[in-house]
Amino acid sequence: QKEVEQDPGPLSVPEGAIVSLNCTYSNSAFQYFMWYRQYSRKGPELLMYTYSSGNKEDGRFTAQVDKSSKYISLFIRDSQPSDSATYLCAMTNNNAGNMLTFGGGTRLMVKP
Amino acid sequence: GAGVSQSPSNKVTEKGKDVELRCDPISGHTALYWYRQSLGQGLEFLIYFQGNSAPDKSGLPSDRFSAERTGGSVSTLTIQRTQQEDSAVYLCASSLDGNSGNTIYFGEGSWLTVV
Numbered sequence: 001q002k003e004v005e006q007d008p009g010p011l012s013v014p015e016g017a018i019v020s021l022n023c024t025y026s027n028s029a030f031q032y033f034m035w036y037r038q039y040s041r042k043g044p045e046l047l048m049y050t051y052s053s054g055n056k057e058d059g060r061f062t063a064q065v066d067k068s069s070k071y072i073s074l075f076i077r078d079s080q081p082s083d084s085a086t087y088l089c090a091m092t093n094n095n096a097g098n099m100l101t102f103g104g105g106t107r108l109m110v111k112p
Numbered sequence: 113g114a115g116v117s118q119s120p121s122n123k124v125t126e127k128g129k130d131v132e133l134r135c136d137p138i139s140g141h142t143a144l145y146w147y148r149q150s151l152g153q154g155l156e157f158l159i160y161f162q163g164n165s166a167p168d169k170s171g172l173p174s175d176r177f178s179a180e181r182t183g184g185s186v187s188t189l190t191i192q193r194t195q196q197e198d199s200a201v202y203l204c205a206s207s208l209d210g211n212s213g214n215t216i217y218f219g220e221g222s223w224l225t226v227v
Contacts, residue, residue, distance in 0.1 A: 006154070043203055043218035088154060099145065099168070100216065104154040
């Protein structure tokens with residue numbers, strides 16, 4: 001079993017839909033949680049960063065962390081075709097030297 | 113430069129040949145990471161450099177893989193006697209230091225194909 005599990009998709013939604021992306025993890029030591037967006041043939045770019053449990057909102061994006069369930073989510077409101085990309089969750093703990101453990105990524109397609 | 117720079121962006125090599133991939137991190141960043149991303153897969157940690165400390169090589173898949181970082185800046189990842197399963201995107205990243213919570217910035221990757 002992988003340390004971080006993520007549904008690979010693809011997830012196809014119409015423009016304007018609310019998108020929910022999720023990851024589960026097994027290591028209770030993880031405390032820092034990130035979502036990266038990766039366009040085709042590009043490097044990952046950081047979208048959201050959350051420490052410990054709770055919610056964080058940034059524009060159309062909301063990140064949620066539930067450490068008791070070892071479950072994190074990324075919500076995208078009013079999705080746009082430009083949101084079509086692969087979304088990778090990543091996490092680390094205090095002692096990992098900032099080395100990240102990634103999920104396999106979910107491919108999202110937003111259709112106009 | 114403004115971001116993490118990697119070269120070459122694409123490399124096709126014959127099985128058994130050695131390859132070198134270069135990474136130039138963001139200026140002032142002391143932490144540097146190499147990750148590997150196979151087709152349709154997430155990122156797999158390879159190696160981590162922090163300042164002048166000994167690198168964490170725990171993610172290197174075999175002794176054919178090695179990396180060095182000269183002068184605390186530019187890093188080179190070397191793969192000896194390449195195999196077809198080495199075909200992947202090799203991503204370099206850097207952050208201000210190795211403290212958890214500092215943003216990690218990725219380069220565009222070096223796309224390696226072993227034929």
